Amino acid sequence: MTDTAFPARLALVGAGKMGGAMLEGWLAAGLPGAAVSVHDPEPSDAIAALAAAQGLATNPDPGARGPVDVLVLAIKPQMLEAAAPALAPLVGADTLVVSVLAGKTVANLEAALPAARAVVRAMPNLPAAIGKGATGAFANAATSEAQRVVADTLLRASGLVEWVADEALIDAVTGVSGSGPAYVFALVEALADAGRAAGLPEDLAMRLARQTVVGAGALLGESDLPAATLRANVTSPGGTTAAGLAVLQREDGGLADLVRDTVAAAKRRAGELSG
Known part of the structure; x- marks a missing residue:
């Protein structure tokens, strides 16, 4: 991890409206483009241009890239199980998984990615695109304090972050600020x-x-x-x-x-x- 609490190797899976907004926030806050790989079967023209300008790796082979420090999941919730096998090489024992998938619990994420230990569920909202987002987040017991700081740094690049102690509250966060x-x-x-x-x-x-x-x-x-x-x-x-x-x-x-x-x-x- 870098001194700024940004990860040295981050993989973003899903670069749609929310994933793309978060990515822009990270880069604006100082995350080096060389630290990032973007995994999206159909990246938008804007994401492709951003990748070219900032030196982001686009759709590299997960097996060749190996475990990353942070894996951020920003795909549609219904896609998790189908996408998980291809993503498995990106997850190691020290990887922090940050999920913004509405409704997908820590248990769902652990089942889909068995190597995952540290998992953060987060629910940002669309104003993250202009740095005015509101995000609720929950960290499982395996998440270290250092990993929580990394997650907070990534999420705070898009606006307010509020941590909750009970995972069940994330669905309520989704209903209030997420939607x-x-x-x-x-x-x-x-x-x-x-x-x-x-x-x-x-x-x-x-x-x-x-x-x-x-x-x-x-x-x-x-x-x-x-x-x-x-x-x-x-x-x-x-x-x-x-x-x-x-x-x-x-x-x-x-x-x-x-x-x-x-x-x-x-x-x-x-x-x-x-x-």
């Missing part, structure tokens, strides 16, 4: 549609809805105040915001119930993906 960006995008769509229904031109409604969420998120990120306080600060008693919030906060079928059901459904599906 959460899609909920926010859906809110923008719904807010724009409501603006159109209220009489605004469609393109104007979308621009207003989009910037409202961007601005509110930026304000939340820069403020130390709780979200509830920020909400109260923009809600004048008897005003227009209060009238709108009265609908969102109604006791039956309001926003809290809807979001609770949404997160529960995503958490339940994460559990189902473990097989």
